[in-house]
Amino acid sequence: MLMNNFNPTAKLIANLIIVITSLIVFDPHTMGMLFVISSIFVLVTKSVNRKNLKAIVPLVCFAVGMLWMNASLARVENPQIIATLGPLRFTDQGLIIGLVLFFRIMTIGITSILFTFNTEPDVLILSLIKQCRLNPGIAYGMMTALRFLPSMESDLELMNAAHRIRNVRNKKWNLKKNSWYKNAIPLLAANIRKAERVAIAMEARGFQSDMKRTYYRTVNWGRRDTIFVALTVLIVCAIVLFSNSMGWLICFKGWRGF
Amino acid sequence: MSMIEVSHLYVEINGRIILKDINITFETNERILILGESGCGKSTLLLALLGIVQKYDNMNVSGDVLINGISIVDMEPIDLVKVFGIVFQNPESQFCSLYPKDEVAFGLENQCVDPNDMENIIELVMKDFDFPEEKENYPINILSGGEQQRLALACVAAMGSEMILMDEPTANLDPEGRRQVIVTAKKAGLEGKGLFVVEHNLESWLPFLDRLIVVGSDGTIFCDGNYREMFHLHWKRFVEKGIWCPHTLQISRVLEKKGYTFYKIPCCIQELKDENISCSILNQAVSEYFDADQKEDEQFKKAVLKLERLTAGYGRNHMVLNSINLTVYEGDFFALVGGNGSGKSTLSKAILNLVPIIDGSISILGKDISKYKANDVHEIIGYVFQNPEHQFVEDTVWSELAYSHGKHTMDKDSIKNEIFKLLKDFDLEKHIEVNPFNLSGGQKRRLSVATMLIGDRKILILDEPTFGQDVKNTNKIMKKMTRLNNLGMTVIMITHDLDLVDAYANRVAVMNGGEIVYEGNTRGLWNEKNVIEKSGLELPFRIKILEEVGSNAYEQLQSNG
Numbered sequence: 056m057l058m059n060n061f062n063p064t065a066k067l068i069a070n071l072i073i074v075i076t077s078l079i080v081f082d083p084h085t086m087g088m089l090f091v092i093s094s095i096f097v098l099v100t101k102s103v104n105r106k107n108l109k110a111i112v113p114l115v116c117f118a119v120g121m122l123w124m125n126a127s128l129a130r131v132e133n134p135q136i137i138a139t140l141g142p143l144r145f146t147d148q149g150l151i152i153g154l155v156l157f158f159r160i161m162t163i164g165i166t167s168i169l170f171t172f173n174t175e176p177d178v179l180i181l182s183l184i185k186q187c188r189l190n191p192g193i194a195y196g197m198m199t200a201l202r203f204l205p206s207m208e209s210d211l212e213l214m215n216a217a218h219r220i221r222n223v224r225n226k227k228w229n230l231k232k233n234s235w236y237k238n239a240i241p242l243l244a245a246n247i248r249k250a251e252r253v254a255i256a257m258e259a260r261g262f263q264s265d266m267k268r269t270y271y272r273t274v275n276w277g278r279r280d281t282i283f284v285a286l287t288v289l290i291v292c293a294i295v296l297f298s299n300s301m302g303w304l305i306c307f308k309g310w311r312g313f
Numbered sequence: 314m315s316m317i318e319v320s321h322l323y324v325e326i327n328g329r330i331i332l333k334d335i336n337i338t339f340e341t342n343e344r345i346l347i348l349g350e351s352g353c354g355k356s357t358l359l360l361a362l363l364g365i366v367q368k369y370d371n372m373n374v375s376g377d378v379l380i381n382g383i384s385i386v387d388m389e390p391i392d393l394v395k396v397f398g399i400v401f402q403n404p405e406s407q408f409c410s411l412y413p414k415d416e417v418a419f420g421l422e423n424q425c426v427d428p429n430d431m432e433n434i435i436e437l438v439m440k441d442f443d444f445p446e447e448k449e450n451y452p453i454n455i456l457s458g459g460e461q462q463r464l465a466l467a468c469v470a471a472m473g474s475e476m477i478l479m480d481e482p483t484a485n486l487d488p489e490g491r492r493q494v495i496v497t498a499k500k501a502g503l504e505g506k507g508l509f510v511v512e513h514n515l516e517s518w519l520p521f522l523d524r525l526i527v528v529g530s531d532g533t534i535f536c537d538g539n540y541r542e543m544f545h546l547h548w549k550r551f552v553e554k555g556i557w558c559p560h561t562l563q564i565s566r567v568l569e570k571k572g573y574t575f576y577k578i579p580c581c582i583q584e585l586k587d588e589n590i591s592c593s594i595l596n597q598a599v600s601e602y603f604d605a606d607q608k609e610d611e612q613f614k615k616a617v618l619k620l621e622r623l624t625a626g627y628g629r630n631h632m633v634l635n636s637i638n639l640t641v642y643e644g645d646f647f648a649l650v651g652g653n654g655s656g657k658s659t660l661s662k663a664i665l666n667l668v669p670i671i672d673g674s675i676s677i678l679g680k681d682i683s684k685y686k687a688n689d690v691h692e693i694i695g696y697v698f699q700n701p702e703h704q705f706v707e708d709t710v711w712s713e714l715a716y717s718h719g720k721h722t723m724d725k726d727s728i729k730n731e732i733f734k735l736l737k738d739f740d741l742e743k744h745i746e747v748n749p750f751n752l753s754g755g756q757k758r759r760l761s762v763a764t765m766l767i768g769d770r771k772i773l774i775l776d777e778p779t780f781g782q783d784v785k786n787t788n789k790i791m792k793k794m795t796r797l798n799n800l801g802m803t804v805i806m807i808t809h810d811l812d813l814v815d816a817y818a819n820r821v822a823v824m825n826g827g828e829i830v831y832e833g834n835t836r837g838l839w840n841e842k843n844v845i846e847k848s849g850l851e852l853p854f855r856i857k858i859l860e861e862v863g864s865n866a867y868e869q870l871q872s873n874g
Binding site for chain 2 (some may be wrong): 176177195198199201202205206210213214216217218219220221237240241244245249252253255256257258259260261262263266267268269270271272273
């Protein structure tokens with residue numbers, strides 16, 4: 056079972072369900088269960104590879120950071136100190152908040168990375184046009200923007216090189232990096248012109264943003280996409296109901312972190 | 314076939330008159346060439362035919378374009394597509410999909426073609442327009458310029474347009490890509506598609522075009538008719554105005570002065586060949602026309618730049634340069650040539666320490682590059698980038714030049730004087746307060762060269778100095794370079810245009826696939842036909858004409874030269 060085979064809109068919906076649920080829930084048990092389920096899903100679909108693991112690393116660092124900072128610094132009532140490290144005092148209540156945030160970041164992070172790494176952008180856009188009735192004008196705008204990204208990157212590189220050569224005579228005291236707008240102006244100028252040209256080219260080929268048109272490649276919504284979304288809803292509901300019946304469930308009421 | 318009538322077309326953009334009282338009538342199966350000075354509104358004319366100019370708010374349009382008597386303003390865009398399709402100059406900025414097949418399908422989708430039929434149509438046009446089959450699933454971004462332009466042609470053909478409008482379709486391509494596009498366009502013309510071409514690479518296009526329309530600098534039609542007649546009648550005015558004229562025609566004019574009479578005005582090499590001209594006269598005419606006094610190689614010059622077994626690239630798996638040996642001597646006008654992706658830009662960046670060097674050495678002025686401090690290399694070598702905009706850092710032309718100066722070298726008056734002198738030299742003194750981004754293409758290019766001349770750099774590298782420039786600006790820039798070169802500056806020019814190399818460079822290196830395949834004086838290169846062909850380049854016109862029209866003449870020239 057590969058994530059790539061699902062309809063991108065189905066994946067997007069499933070992702071959104073998990074993200075929204077994790078934002079509402081604020082207790083370690085429910086959050087932990089959501090995290091475990093997401094992780095199991097990642098393992099079952101064999102969606103981990105070196106590339107997306109790399110993307111997860113900074114996220115893990117951030118999550119661990121949140122964990123210990125909350126454990127030591129959260130403002131909580133009646134804290135019980137469970138450990139000390141130099142001036143830091145870790146409290147039980149803080150640890151719980153830290154755990155919730157840790158699980159939340161990880162859950163949202165891995166499901167989103169899973170989604171982006173396993174979805175072809177053009178397929179997503181086609182699917183959004185068909186399943187979500189997205190205006191083709193906006194959809195093709197997004198597609199063209201995607202095509203511009205690599206050239207923007209190489210342009211920026213060239214510009215930095217060009218500015219470095221220009222910078223020679225302004226000796227060290229002035230050897231700071233160019234301010235962002237100095238880079239932004241040429242990039243913006245080039246890309247606005249390019250965008251205009253693409254728009255003219257599209258118009259010249261009979262494209263109008265609110266037109267009736269057919270599609271060469273279509274992305275269909277199959278039975279397994281319905282099952283996939285339904286299962287996600289079921290599992291999330293089951294987790295929430297289960298923790299409610301156990302009396303664990305706490306909904307988000309306000310920021311309680313440090 | 315449809316009848317097109319442009320009547321009293323007038324276009325004004327932001328208060329500037331671009332086209333004035335344009336009246337043309339043509340049928341969509343005609344093959345028409347459009348010429349004109351740069352910025353005279355040729356592209357605007359094409360967009361007006363497509364009904365796009367008429368839709369913009371900042372443009373004031375009057376007059377009409379009629380297709381079979383119906384105004385295009387009243388036509389649905391989808392019906393218009395059946396008549397006109399367009400291919401633009403810049404290959405990258407005319408696509409909106411990620412893959413070639415989707416791009417061809419885009420037009421069909423707009424026409425509401427049944428998706429089941431699309432596959433067949435796409436396969437057919439892509440084959441018809443020589444799109445390489447193995448690249449059908451490549452992302453469009455990594456295709457070469459020639460492939461992208463052929464894809465654009467295929468897109469137009471798929472929609473069934475009667476006439477293909479082309480806005481300088483080969484201007485941004487290397488000779489190989491240019492050849493590919495011309496072959497494909499010719500095929501489309503022979504198959505009955507009308508062609509409406511803005512182009513200045515005339516020799517290869519003229520044989521399959523019939524009619525010439527010239528737009529004057531005031532935005533009116535200067536002349537319109539059979540191209541042979543038009544060139545015959547007006548060529549002097551064309552040359553004066555800086556409108557491209559076929560070299561063959563201009564040489565035939567020189568020949569006429571020498572007493573040779575033509576019955577038919579030759580507009581391409583083949584036609585000149587048919588005339589059976591005696592070699593000695595041709596030889597004289599060619600050297601007179603091209604003003605070919607080749608620079609002699611002086612012996613025992615000092616090497617200013619020496620690369621030995623240089624291997625460089627962006628990491629172990631992405632090596633662009635492979636064991637390069639190259640020497641540039643003091644006072645050289647050196648040309649580094651090669652097709653797209655041959656590694657010539659990377660080599661120039663390696664010299665500037667912008668690309669990691671894996672193996673081998675670079676010595677500049679006899680000192681190894683690793684012994685220079687970080688920025689000292691840039692103080693010796695100037696680099697003019699292909700896109701001048703990349704280099705601009707300030708808000709006015711004046712401060713752009715002052716920026717290069719730094720703040721510590723001289724007193725204020727001498728700085729001022731130097732900047733004024735440069736501005737005057739480069740025809741920019743009227744634009745001191747203008748933002749560099751608002752300059753015209755030629756002015757931008759000149760400013761970017763000027764910024765590199767402040768200080769005392771010994772070597773100047775130019776990346777495609779004539780890219781996107783018209784005849785006038787090309788000559789202007791190259792004259793400046795020759796003068797600088799005569800004053801002792803070593804100039805290294807990166808290009809794929811061997812005509813430029815023939816006219817200006819005394820030494821040349823040809824790159825192909827990250828290796829140097831030829832290094833030596835320019836004249837010697839013209840004997841290495843297979844090197845030129847393999848590297849996807851094209852012999853300069855002067856050599857071609859001498860070889861093809863009189864092979865004896867070429868040998869004579871060599872023994873004389």
